[in-house]
Amino acid sequence: MEKEIKNLIKDALENLDIEVSDISLEHPADLKMGDYSTNVAMVVAKSLGIGPREVADKIVTEILRLVLDKNIERVEVAGSGFINFYLSREFFSSSVEEILNQGYDVGKNDSLASKKIMVEYTDPNPFKPFHIGHLMTNAIGESIARILEHSGAIVSRANYQGDIGLHVAKAIYGLLKDEKLQEKSGSHNMQSANIGKAYTQGASAYENDPTAKNEIDEINKKIYDKSDEKINEIYDWGFEVTMKAFEDLYKILGTKFEFYFLESKVAILGQEAVRDNMGKVFEESDGAIVFKAEKYDPKLHTRVFMTSKGLPTYETKELGLTEEKFTVLSDMSLCIVITANEQMDYMRVVSKALSIIHPDYESKMKHITHGMMRLATGKMSSRKGNVVTGESLVRDTIALVEEKIKDREWSKEEKNMVSEIVGVAALKYSILKQSTGGDIMYDFEKSISFEGDSGPYLQYAYARANSVLEKAQKENILPDPHTFPFETFEVEKLLYQFREVVSRSASEYEPHYIANYLIEVARAYNSFYGNTVIVSKEDKNSSYKIALTYAFTFVMKTGLHLLGIQVPSKM
């Protein structure tokens, strides 16, 4: 419809000999002001030397002369010169019908058809706890991956693991000092939690105790050269257990990775790249090997790629990682990395180096950053009194939902499933409802209050719609989008916009547009639900309202899917 209206305006302007380079068409914030609105009249008024309202009147007259489209009910001039388009009852009904035909494909577009895109996100390190920052990256990454898929892209999900380095040595030091933490009888989640504790102990010993620091450095060397049998054994066990625990969490969160990259491997590739480009890109400075990025861009700065001890830094590993990505996924058209924004400046420098080495990568690398997740009211500890990790946050949130639904007369399995789905929704939604750049104040209490602007609110609207549909089935009233009532409901005026919202989210890599849109749709549906009897044999429009309800469930379920959130059929 957007295209049709734009063309209509274009034709009218041509007939009037008015030249405009770009016609902007938007949805007015208030639906009373029409379904589409353009400001062309105001844009051209000055150059024509006529008042904007007068120009608008002329254009509208011309449009009305041209218009034959049954989808447009009327066109009006309003405000200081806006031209507002009101769509017809027929249009909204046919868009409901269209959604029924599309089902869960609603909102799909092919702007990225058959493009291969890799999205790297989450990146927790083995031997270290999965913290709330990882949770945030995961929620954003998964959502962006799904949004791109909905635009036709072939998306590969990738995860990058720091399998070597000082953090591993710290954890192993902790494990060696306190052998109880090596207990292997419990679940791998418990074992992983113990390793997390060992890491915390090792990390603080490294800071405070010079003898421990030496020991840890020693362990670190042994991990690299694999010279100590005992350490090798602990390493293999710890790596497996922590990675398994991450997988459990990914399952709850709804992520399945296709590629796992290990730091130890890409470090070697990165070192080769540095060696091959000595003199060309990299140079020696104070014994280290550096890249002076400010030579290419004054806003960038020099960064060390190889330390004076000959060890590769993060930058070099990133170099190797990117090359590896382009190798394992041939014909990749876009390589996206999602991290916290503290890594923005490093990434810019690394990207610059990569663009010089591989000019063809330059337009294909995209770094998306997000803010920090801060916990409101200083509650840095979870309910069990431990430090809040991403994992504890997920499990505690789920537990709170469980508490809330404990009186429902459902089976234990149903309760478990619903609380998991709803808990994850509460968390993910509070991350995805705002634009990705900024920090997030996470309020534990608020996210599980499930009122208003929350994931569970959306799920609740879906569940209610679902039970409407069940009732309709029982009473044998079939959906029918063709016999519609005179009035148009607000939900209808929003449903057809889904496609535009998805494509905007995709082009800006911003899930929050979808989140905000879904809240609006849910609100409109809840209002419709609250003020109308939908299923009724006496109402001749009941079939239409049921069709509308179906359309709503398709949009809501699909929209939530794009946020990485599942829907319970009841809650």
Add this chain to the structure above:
RNA sequence: GCCCUUGUAGUUCAAUGGAUAGAACGAAGCUCUUCUAAGGCUUUGAUGUAGGUUCGAUUCCUACCAAGGGCACCA
């Protein structure tokens, strides 16, 4: 010092250069002989400061103020 983010109701967040700056929480009131009250319907309140560009600025530009992050061998 330089670079990057960000400053919007009491609080947490929205607003592709447009119309009366939207929600939610909080507070006050109403609402289940109707399909899930985790709902619906009312009422209340905000663009950091000073300039500039524009018919029009929360949005763009400049300065200042405030918060966060980054700036050589940690990731």
